[in-house]
Amino acid sequence: MKKYFFTLIFISALGWLSSSRNLFAQSATIAPGYVLIPATASAPTCLVADKGKMYFNTTDNKMYFCNGSTWVDFSSAAFALPYSGSGNSNSDLFTISNSGTGNTGFFENTTATGSVAGLKATSISTSHGIGATGGVSGLLGQVSTTTPGGYSAGVRGINNGTSGTGIGVIGYQGGSGWGVYGETPSGFGVYGLTTNGTAASTGVRGETFSTNGIGVEAKYSGSGVGIALEVDNGAIRVAGVNKAAFVHTATVANKLSANGTDIDNPLCNGDANCLLFITQKLNPSGIVYNNSPVGVYYNTIRAKWEIFNQNNTTIPTNAQFNVLVIKQ
Structure with a gap:
């Protein structure tokens, strides 16, 4: 008796909804475990009064809902591409979690040309951060465990x-600012490695175009006296057009003093504060050697450094000297 009474109330409620709320469910069947939506081979009318109605199209086997003017395919309204969405929330707007061993997400651009990106992320916040773990991020990658394995990476780039x-x-x-910044409490802030044992490769390289810039800077920022640069198991080599270490040859043109020879090099010309270290070198061409004690001084008239014999004897033409310039 109670079952019949409940059914009568439910049917009466459906009838009231159909008449007063324009419910498009006259032929809907509600049963335990499923709801049977009205099905038809062609679309019914979709006007403002029909907004929110649903039906199943038996021709293309798709569900549709009325948006007040057009029937919209549920599959296209859910997550169709291209997709664009927005929101305003203090929590994550989009979260995917994977408890398996596969990637949580995979993005790929298959275009063969053009400067394209597999994934692009941007941020427009102007807030300031402190240290490597703070600040605004266009893209944030994180290894959340405090005991990660070797070579684990918050962000990894592979070409x-x-x-x-x-x-x-x-x-x-x-x-x-900084193009790349690395920070660690006690390890290596930035580490570069080349693994080819014979190639002319470089672990870390720095360059600058500015005449006032520095290609690579090493700085000790702690209190007291510390070490800014350490060279471990290897020599220091100079290269390029304007090398800091070079060979100077005494010629008739640069022997402007009775016992000296002017050094003409852009690294030390006009710089009275640079440091010069020289050693005498036997010139194998003609076996020329300056057999006298030498020194250097800065000639303020010619704005050049000069090597001179301390015993006031003339430096032989074609005598050679190794010169090292250190800027300060």
Whole structure:
């Protein structure tokens, strides 16, 4: 009796909804475990009064809902591409979790040309941060465990190119900040390694275009006296057009003093504060050697450094000297 009474109330409620709320469910069947939506081979009318109604199309086997003017396919309204969405929340707007061994997400751009990205993330916040773990991030990668395995990485960049072009990770900053920043409490802030045992390769390289800039800077920032630069198991080699270490040859043109020879090099010309270290060198061409004690001084008239014989004897033409310039 109670069962019949409940059914009568439910049917009466459906009838009231159908008449007063324009419910498009006259032929809907509600049963334990499922709801049977009205099915038809063609779309019914979809006007403002029909907004929110649903039906199943038996021709294309898809569900549709009325948006007040057009029937919209549920599959296209859910997560169709291209997809764009927005929200305003203090929590994560989009979260995916994977408890298996596969990737939580995979993005791929299959276009063969153009400067494209597999994944792009941006942020427009102007808030300041402190240290490597703070600050605004366009893209944040994190290994959350405090006991990670070797070579685990918060962000990893891999370039599979085998030629001399291509970069694994690029950092760029549009002003006078840092392109790449690394920080650690007690390890290596930035570490570079080349694994080819014979190639002329470089672990870490720094360059600058500014005449007032520095290619690579090493700085001790602690209190007291510390070490800014350490060279471990290897020599120091100079290269390039303007080398800090070079060979100077005394010629008739640069022997402007009775017992000296002017050094003409852009690294020390006009710089009275630089440090010069010289040693005499036997010139194998003609076996020329300056057999006298030498020194250096800065000639303020010619704005050049000069090597001179301390015993006031003339330096032989074609005598050679090793010179090292250190700027300060």
